[in-house]
Amino acid sequence: MLNLIILSRDADEYRALIEKAHLPDLNITTDYTQAEIVVGEPKVIQEALPRLSQAKWVQSIYAGVEPLLDPAQRRDYLLTNARSVFGELMSEYVFGYLLFLEKKMLDRMEAQELREWRRTEPGTLRGKTIGLLGVGSIGAHLAGTAKHFGMKVRGFTRESETSTDVDKYFHPSINGQNGLMEFTQALDYLVCVLPRTENTNKIVDAQLLNALPHHAVIVNVGRGNAVDELALEKALKEGRLSAAVLDVFEKEPVPAEHPFWSTPNLYMTYHTSAISYPEDITRVFIENYLLYIEGKPLKYVVDFERGY
C-alpha cells in the first residue's frame, strides 16, 4: 500500500474524487509521517515539509510552486506541478479581455446609458500580432486560440520551440542582437505567461515597454515579478500603451495604497485567471499515479534549479 496525504483547503473534495477513481494500492492517510505521496497547495506543503519524513513524490495542485523552491528547504523528493489543465481557462481569460477591448464594450455601455445609437467601429483580432512571453503548455494553448482567431503569433522562449501554432520564435540572443527587443517590436498584444524565476524578474521593464507600439495592450497571467510595476504605471499614465490587463502582481493581495487601483486603462483581476478545479487536478494526479506505481517517469516534473 502507498500512503497519500492531501494537504489542501479542498481536501474533502480531492479525497472524494480520488476515492471514486479506485486507484490500485492506494491508501489515503492523515498521518504526515506515513505519507509517501503528497497532493496539495505548495504553501501548505511547505509548512508541513519537516514532518513529511517519508515523502518521495509531491504533486502540486498549482502551476506555480515558489514556496517549495527555497534552496534552504528539503529537495529530496520528486516535485510535479499542475500543467496542461490551465491552457483552456487562460485562453478564455486572455481572449475575453482582448475582445472586451477590441469590441469597445465600455463605449457601448456608455452609449446605452446615454440612449445614444453610437456606431463606433469595433476593432478585430484578425490579422493582429500577439507576442507570447513564455510558451509552455499555457502559451501553446494561447497560440492555438490566436490562430483560430486569424492572428499572427510570436513566441519568446529561452530555447524551446515546441508549439507549431507559433509563427516565429525569438530567444534571448539572436546573432548578437537582443532577441527580446526584436520580439517586442510591432506587437499589437504582449501576453506574459512566465513563471517566477530569477531570470524573469522585471523582464517587462521600461525599455521593453518603450519598444512596444503605443496602441499595444499588455496582459500578465504569469507571475507579478515579471513586470516592473512602476514603469508600467508610468507608461499607462503617459499614454504610451493602450491598456494593461493584470491578474498577477508583485505583492498579492495588492496593497490599498498601490497606484494600480487607479491607473488609467489598467484592468485588474485578482489572481483568478485560471482556477485549479479539483476535477482537472485529480486527472493530472491519477495520470501521474499510474506512472508512479509502474516505476515510469512522471509528467510535469519541476526542476528545482530552473524553478518550473
Next chain:
Amino acid sequence: MLNLIILSRDADEYRALIEKAHLPDLNITTDYTQAEIVVGEPKVIQEALPRLSQAKWVQSIYAGVEPLLDPAQRRDYLLTNARSVFGELMSEYVFGYLLFLEKKMLDRMEAQELREWRRTEPGTLRGKTIGLLGVGSIGAHLAGTAKHFGMKVRGFTRESETSTDVDKYFHPSINGQNGLMEFTQALDYLVCVLPRTENTNKIVDAQLLNALPHHAVIVNVGRGNAVDELALEKALKEGRLSAAVLDVFEKEPVPAEHPFWSTPNLYMTYHTSAISYPEDITRVFIENYLLYIEGKPLKYVVDFERGY
C-alpha cells in the same frame, strides 16, 4: 466589356480595390443605364433599381438584402449577397460577450474602483451548451469557435445539417414534437443568427424564453424581427434570464423611448457586430466575377422567395 456600377458609401474604396485586381473585360461606369453588374448596399441599389435597366447581376455588400426582396419590385436579375466573410467577426463579437459575462468583468472593475482584492470565482465556457438558432456560414463559424472552447453545440435549422461542428441538430418538427422547444431546453447560451424572413418573425417569443434555464444568456446577431422585444424585456426584468446581448432590433436606430436602453442585464450594441470591410467584400465580388465571365453558377445566390 462588362460595365459595373458601384452604389455604396464606400464607392471610392471599392473602386480602388477592384481596379487593383485588374479583372479581365471589366469597365467601371457611373452610368446607371449601362451597368450590367451592380455592387453596393441593398438600400442604395433599391432606390436605383428603376434606372438600372441593363442590370443582370447584383452583388450585395451586406448579408441582409431585405430592401431588395419586396415582391412589388423587379426581380429580373441574379442577386448574390456577402457570405463567408462575417463568421470570424461574429465569433469575435459573440464569444467576446460570453466571456465578458463569464469572467465577471464588471464585478472586477467594481472591485478595482473600491480597491478591493475580490476573488469572486469566474465562470467558464468549457463544458457549457450553446444553441445556434440558424446554422449558415456564420452559425458554422460560431460552432467551430464553440468547439475550440470545449463547448457542446446544438443547431436549429429548417432542414440543413452542414456544419460538422454542431453536435446535435434540431428542426421545426421532430416526430410530431416541437423541435424548437426540444432545442431550447438546457441551453446555457442561445445565439440567434437568423435572417429576416416571414418565418423568423418573433421566433424568440415568450414561450421560448420560458423554456430557457434562468441562468441562460441570449445573444442576437441576426435580425431584430426574430425577437419578441416586449417578452424579452419582461423576462429580463423578472430575472428569468441571466443576460441578453443584442446587436439588432425591430427598429433601428432604437428609439430613445424604447425600454431596452434601461432594461437590467441587457447589453446593447448598434448593428456593428460584423462590419462589411471592403477588402473582404471585394474578395467575394472577385470570386463571383471570375465565375460570371466564365458563365459558371455564382456563389451566395439569394432566393427571392426564401429571402436568403
